[in-house]
Amino acid sequence: MMKSSVKEILESLRLLDSSERSSSLPSPSTFRAPMPLIRQSLPAKFRNAISLESKTIEKEDKDWSTEQITQSAEKEKTGNEVVKISTAQMSRAKNSHDPEWINSAEYFVREKLCVWCRVAANGQWHLGKIHSTSSSDDVCVMLSANDDVVKVAMEEIFPANPEILEGVEDLTQLSYLNEPSLLYNLRVRYSQDLIYSKAGPVLIAVNPFKNVQIYGEEFLSAYQKNALDAPHVYAVADAAYDDMMREEKNQSIIISGESGAGKTETAKYAMQYLEALGGGSFGVENEILKTNCILEAFGNAKTSRNDNSSRFGKLMEIHFSAKGKICGAKLETFSLDQSRVAQLCNGERCYHIFYQLCAGASPILKERLKIKAASEYNYLNQSNCLTIDRTDDAQKFHKLMEAFNIVQIPQEYQERTFALLAAVLWLGNVSFEVIDNENHVEVVADEAVTNVAMLMGCNSKKLMVVLSTCKLQAGRDCIAKRLTLRQATDMRDSLAKIIYASLFNWLVEQINISLEVGNSRTGRSISILDIYGFESFKDNSFEQFCINYANERLQQHFNRHLFKLEQEEYEGDGIDWTKVEFIDNQECLNLIEKKPIGLVSLLNEESNFPKATDTTFANKLKQHLNANSCFKGERGRGFRIKHYAGEVLYNTNGFLEKNRDPLHVDLIQLLSLCKCQLLNLFSTKMHHDFLKPATFSDSMNQSVIAKFKGQLFKLMNKLEDTTPHFIRCIKPNSNQLPGLYEENHVLQQLRCCGVLEIVRISRSGYPTRLTHQELAVRYGCLLLDTRISQDPLSTSKAILKQCNLPPEMYQVGYTKIYLRTGVISVLEERKKYVLRGILGLQKQFRGYQTREYFHNMRNGAVILQSYIRGENARRNYIVVGESAIVSTAITKELDAAIHLQYSK
Numbered sequence: 020m021m022k023s024s025v026k027e028i029l030e031s032l033r034l035l036d037s038s039e040r041s042s043s044l045p046s047p048s049t050f051r052a053p054m055p056l057i058r059q060s061l062p063a064k065f066r067n068a069i070s071l072e073s074k075t076i077e078k079e080d081k082d083w084s085t086e087q088i089t090q091s092a093e094k095e096k097t098g099n100e101v102v103k104i105s106t107a108q109m110s111r112a113k114n115s116h117d118p119e120w121i122n123s124a125e126y127f128v129r130e131k132l133c134v135w136c137r138v139a140a141n142g143q144w145h146l147g148k149i150h151s152t153s154s155s156d157d158v159c160v161m162l163s164a165n166d167d168v169v170k171v172a173m174e175e176i177f178p179a180n181p182e183i184l185e186g187v188e189d190l191t192q193l194s195y196l197n198e199p200s201l202l203y204n205l206r207v208r209y210s211q212d213l214i215y216s217k218a219g220p221v222l223i224a225v226n227p228f229k230n231v232q233i234y235g236e237e238f239l240s241a242y243q244k245n246a247l248d249a250p251h252v253y254a255v256a257d258a259a260y261d262d263m264m265r266e267e268k269n270q271s272i273i274i275s276g277e278s279g280a281g282k283t284e285t286a287k288y289a290m291q292y293l294e295a296l297g298g299g300s301f302g303v304e305n306e307i308l309k310t311n312c313i314l315e316a317f318g319n320a321k322t323s324r325n326d327n328s329s330r331f332g333k334l335m336e337i338h339f340s341a342k343g344k345i346c347g348a349k350l351e352t353f354s355l356d357q358s359r360v361a362q363l364c365n366g367e368r369c370y371h372i373f374y375q376l377c378a379g380a381s382p383i384l385k386e387r388l389k390i391k392a393a394s395e396y397n398y399l400n401q402s403n404c405l406t407i408d409r410t411d412d413a414q415k416f417h418k419l420m421e422a423f424n425i426v427q428i429p430q431e432y433q434e435r436t437f438a439l440l441a442a443v444l445w446l447g448n449v450s451f452e453v454i455d456n457e458n459h460v461e462v463v464a465d466e467a468v469t470n471v472a473m474l475m476g477c478n479s480k481k482l483m484v485v486l487s488t489c490k491l492q493a494g495r496d497c498i499a500k501r502l503t504l505r506q507a508t509d510m511r512d513s514l515a516k517i518i519y520a521s522l523f524n525w526l527v528e529q530i531n532i533s534l535e536v537g538n539s540r541t542g543r544s545i546s547i548l549d550i551y552g553f554e555s556f557k558d559n560s561f562e563q564f565c566i567n568y569a570n571e572r573l574q575q576h577f578n579r580h581l582f583k584l585e586q587e588e589y590e591g592d593g594i595d596w597t598k599v600e601f602i603d604n605q606e607c608l609n610l611i612e613k614k615p616i617g618l619v620s621l622l623n624e625e626s627n628f629p630k631a632t633d634t635t636f637a638n639k640l641k642q643h644l645n646a647n648s649c650f651k652g653e654r655g656r657g658f659r660i661k662h663y664a665g666e667v668l669y670n671t672n673g674f675l676e677k678n679r680d681p682l683h684v685d686l687i688q689l690l691s692l693c694k695c696q697l698l699n700l701f702s703t704k705m706h707h708d709f710l711k712p713a714t715f716s717d718s719m720n721q722s723v724i725a726k727f728k729g730q731l732f733k734l735m736n737k738l739e740d741t742t743p744h745f746i747r748c749i750k751p752n753s754n755q756l757p758g759l760y761e762e763n764h765v766l767q768q769l770r771c772c773g774v775l776e777i778v779r780i781s782r783s784g785y786p787t788r789l790t791h792q793e794l795a796v797r798y799g800c801l802l803l804d805t806r807i808s809q810d811p812l813s814t815s816k817a818i819l820k821q822c823n824l825p826p827e828m829y830q831v832g833y834t835k836i837y838l839r840t841g842v843i844s845v846l847e848e849r850k851k852y853v854l855r856g857i858l859g860l861q862k863q864f865r866g867y868q869t870r871e872y873f874h875n876m877r878n879g880a881v882i883l884q885s886y887i888r889g890e891n892a893r894r895n896y897i898v899v900g901e902s903a904i905v906s907t908a909i910t911k912e913l914d915a916a917i918h919l920q921y922s923k
């Protein structure tokens with residue numbers, strides 16, 4: 020094969036580098052983070068095609084050139100041998116390695132090449148060819164779709180990738196990085212049901228909204244055996260597992276994306292893979308997946324964006340034994356949205372479990388717990404949405420019962436759980452009658468209140484009093500004050516929310532008890548985080564604020580690991596690096612968290628101020644936060660926050676009330692008096708929590724947002740102790756339809772999670788890092804001389820030089836060596852080669868040694884034997900000798916006698 024000019028350049032660079040640099044100082048490279056050539060690999064399909072044509076796999080041990088690194092990079096990525104490509108193909112690929120100016124649109128315009136252009140008429144990206152240039156600002160492009168010639172502004176023109184790169188599985192393989200190219204690549208893959216792609220270290224998962232045949236036994240086993248390497252959630256789980264086993268470090272799989280993007284489904288597939296990989300010893304793995312059924316029934320609901328939306332955050336920590344077997348798991352949940360129990364927007368549903376219970380409970384159970392059809396309950400019928408298309412609630416209820424049994428919730432407690440759910444439903448039907456002109460009320464003594472009392476196991480009179488009055492302390496006396504209609508309704512809803520939230524937490528505890536199997540915890544774990552996605556509705560309230568705040572924190576974690584830490588490390592270690600800019604959301608987090616005038620602090624302050632209202636809170640925000648660029652005050656009670664994922668308009672309506680914990684002493688007391696053991700248990704726990712802030716005299720801690728923030732920080736600290744693996748779920752359309760790819764919708768999501776920047780950074784980055792010490796120890800055997808005894812920096816530099824690595828393939832930092840993709844494979848191969856040589860030498864030497872030993876032993880044995888045999892022979896000789904003399908005499912006499920006889 021002819022040498023490509025790229026190779027020639029590299030060789031000349033190598034020659035230049037041969038004048039050895041001082042080894043005491045890490046010498047910064049003169050290269051400014053160029054696009055690594057090795058990244059320009061060809062798509063798998065193309066490689067396969069070539070492999071059919073020419074299967075000449077070159078394996079030269081002597082020259083470790085860029086070509087080999089390219090192959091190793093491919094191998095590192097694909098796990099397959101990479102075949103050589105023809106010169107024509109090589110030069111085609113080479114075009115995409117040309118200097119950056121060639122990437123520019125001007126070059127494409129001049130050369131009349133294929134481009135992406137955004138047509139003003141519909142704002143969509145179209146593929147076309149430069150037709151002519153009308154002015155310096157505009158060009159005419161002939162669209163590939165219909166040969167129409169349209170005029171497009173220069174800034175709306177981007178280079179298109181060669182056809183051969185269409186649908187590459189890792190976006191870093193694209194020659195030209197721009198938004199339309201990323202969008203198109205994902206679209207091509209999506210149209211072929213290839214829903215997973217890679218953006219360097221991040222897995223992109225585009226929701227198919229239909230069943231795709233890429234899961235199940237066959238795929239599980241293929242990924243386990245490394246027989247498949249296409250991007251997949253299984254591959255991410257596999258990498259996390261391998262890293263955990265190899266590095267003995269806890270791992271996390273962080274799944275993010277907007278509501279309905281597919282996080283929960285992805286999390287389930289990740290669990291499924293880990294279950295298949297680490298199952299078999301403790302038997303707990305089956306339970307882990309089953310818990311999803313319980314959690315979804317109690318924590319998910321239909322929203323306008325997702326028919327099965329998680330209304331809580333979830334961290335599933337799966338523990339592994341030293342042998343890599345699942346030995347237990349721990350589930351942590353975060354702030355369930357309680358308001359959904361009592362209040363629903365039109366077209367949305369309450370938690371699935373209520374509908375499942377009404378549809379699936381047996382007639383006996385229904386009779387016992389006074390369960391009616393869902394349409395009979397105010398909490399459920401208020402939103403005019405009782406069913407979900409293609410969802411059978413009754414069937415789900417039976418699945419739930421199975422899951423309850425697997426998680427070993429006793430029958431008795433299962434029924435108590437259903438009784439409390441029925442009590443919550445009946446609470447929504449409790450009504451009030453206004454009894455005076457001050458709007459004071461008393462509870463209507465009807466079927467609803469009687470049923471609630473029966474199901475909770477309390478006195479119905481007592482219940483009616485609690486729901487319509489509140490106790491006030493007047494000196495030493497305690498007087499009961501009647502509540503207004505609004506207050507009584509709030510009290511009733513509070514009771515429903517408290518019961519439901521406590522039930523949810525209790526179930527999580529039960530799940531944890533059943534998952535905590537093995538005592539053999541080794542400290543190895545993989546945590547899967549599935550937290551509610553970013554939300555922006557027409558009307559956004561306190562719940563959306565909490566959800567978006569959590570997503571903002573998660574985005575910070577993502578940025579920290581993929582942009583900040585990586586680039587800080589490069590800069591801190593003195594390597595030459597052109598910074599990749601990314602959208603930092605720190606300003607938005609400051610707006611929310613900063614003390615004393617962040618949004619959370621102001622909300623807490625107002626919530627503790629008796630005369631404060633939602634309007635005074637809104638005014639306070641505008642007064643103090645206007646300087647922050649992420650904040651914008653609106654008229655009335657509105658304000659806007661510029662989140663990383665988009666701008667959201669919030670309404671402060673209900674913020675203060677929702678932020679105050681709905682716990683009322685009277686309600687806790689009521690629960691403690693009930694005959695239902697579960698309610699007693701809840702009251703004890705609440706009592707404990709309720710008393711806590713008073714003891715520490717920090718009433719701020721009691722607010723919902725303060726608790727939420729505390730949980731969030733705990734979660735982030737936990738994640739910080741793990742090696743993260745990121746999965747970004749993308750929702751291709753807002754109608755939850757299969758096959759529909761709305762470009763603008765996808766683009767917005769790609770933008771807000773910085774996919775373009777991630778691709779850039781991982782393309783020009785150094786994914787492998789080893790300290791000088793590590794490199795010296797690991798690859799010291801490659802050195803021909805005894806430089807291994809020198810300092811680690813000199814040794815590691817000598818190793819890289821020894822391997823003839825082109826200088827742009829690595830950088831030497833103060834503490835570490837930074838290697839491009841593929842280089843570590845070259846070193847490993849080289850090490851294997853040297854070790855093979857050493858083994859051969861050892862084999863020869865040991866053979867020689869053993870042969871020598873054998874010969875010596877054999878010679879010794881022969882000498883010994885000859886000595887012994889000689890001795891024996893001597894002895895025999897003497898004996899035989901004497902008898903020989905005798906026999907000779909006899910013979911002679913016989914001969915004489917015979918002779919005499921014949922002579923006669």
Ligand SMILES: Nc1ncnc2c1ncn2[C@@H]1O[C@H](COP(=O)(O)OP(=O)(O)OP(=O)(O)O)[C@@H](O)[C@H]1O
Pocket residue numbers: 226227228229230231276277278279280281282283284285325326327328329330550551552748
């Ligand atoms: N890999 C997949 N294969 C098939 N369908 C999927 C897949 N991922 C998601 N879906 C579909 O998309 C729907 C929404 O997904 P999911 O509930 O996982 O979203 P989410 O991101 O967790 O949303 P939320 O933040 O609202 O909880 C699922 O109910 C399912 O119908």
